[in-house]
Amino acid sequence: MARPRSELSPREEILAAAAELFTVHGYAATTTRALAGRAGIRQASIYHYFDGKEDILAELLESTVRPSLEAARALAGATAEERLRELCHRDARLLCAGPYNLGALYLLPEVRTERFAGFRRMREELKAVYGELLAATSAGAALSPEDGALRTDLLFALIEGVILIRRDTPGEMAATAVETLAAATADAALRLAGVRDRHLPGGDAGEA
Numbered sequence: 001m002a003r004p005r006s007e008l009s010p011r012e013e014i015l016a017a018a019a020e021l022f023t024v025h026g027y028a029a030t031t032t033r034a035l036a037g038r039a040g041i042r043q044a045s046i047y048h049y050f051d052g053k054e055d056i057l058a059e060l061l062e063s064t065v066r067p068s069l070e071a072a073r074a075l076a077g078a079t080a081e082e083r084l085r086e087l088c089h090r091d092a093r094l095l096c097a098g099p100y101n102l103g104a105l106y107l108l109p110e111v112r113t114e115r116f117a118g119f120r121r122m123r124e125e126l127k128a129v130y131g132e133l134l135a136a137t138s139a140g141a142a143l144s145p146e147d148g149a150l151r152t153d154l155l156f157a158l159i160e161g162v163i164l165i166r167r168d169t170p171g172e173m174a175a176t177a178v179e180t181l182a183a184a185t186a187d188a189a190l191r192l193a194g195v196r197d198r199h200l201p202g203g204d205a206g207e208a
Helices: 010-024 032-039 043-049 053-063 066-072 080-096 102-107 114-136 145-160 162-167 175-193
Strands: none
Touching (some): 010 032, 010 043, 010 053, 010 102, 032 043, 053 066, 053 102, 053 114, 080 145, 080 162, 080 175, 114 145, 145 162, 145 175, 162 175
């Protein structure tokens, strides 16, 4: 069944259809014919916009990282602690929002192949920004390079952990639930990083 009529371009319709079918029915089980039917276009038309299913999957994967990476380059905030929290919040919110849990596609075995090296590089670049911000905090500056790398891995994994929480939540999350989960995840991530509330706006200046 085709998707309801919308103002999306054909390319966007293909991506929307793929987001639904890949996450609901599975990537391997979804054919280009099924994608075309759901997008309301001819099967041959898909190849005007994408080379095939792998290209569509790559675009969906990169859409879960690119906005956070772009935002990370223009983070506001007076301190590294504030910028780190803002990135955690934005990233967790991006992974929580939207009608489908695109982050769950990270777990596909196909993502480990060379075709998706660009996505993996983009994700590693984002993680490197987390590491740089952590190292710039007072807590991160006290860590050895080995401990800093481990703490960065843990922090990044905690943010991406919202993917698993969302997987257990049927349907699209309400906006208020998205915001609550994103904020709670960001707060937990900073505590894991060793950042104290007193370094953040509204924090307790008297905290030891």
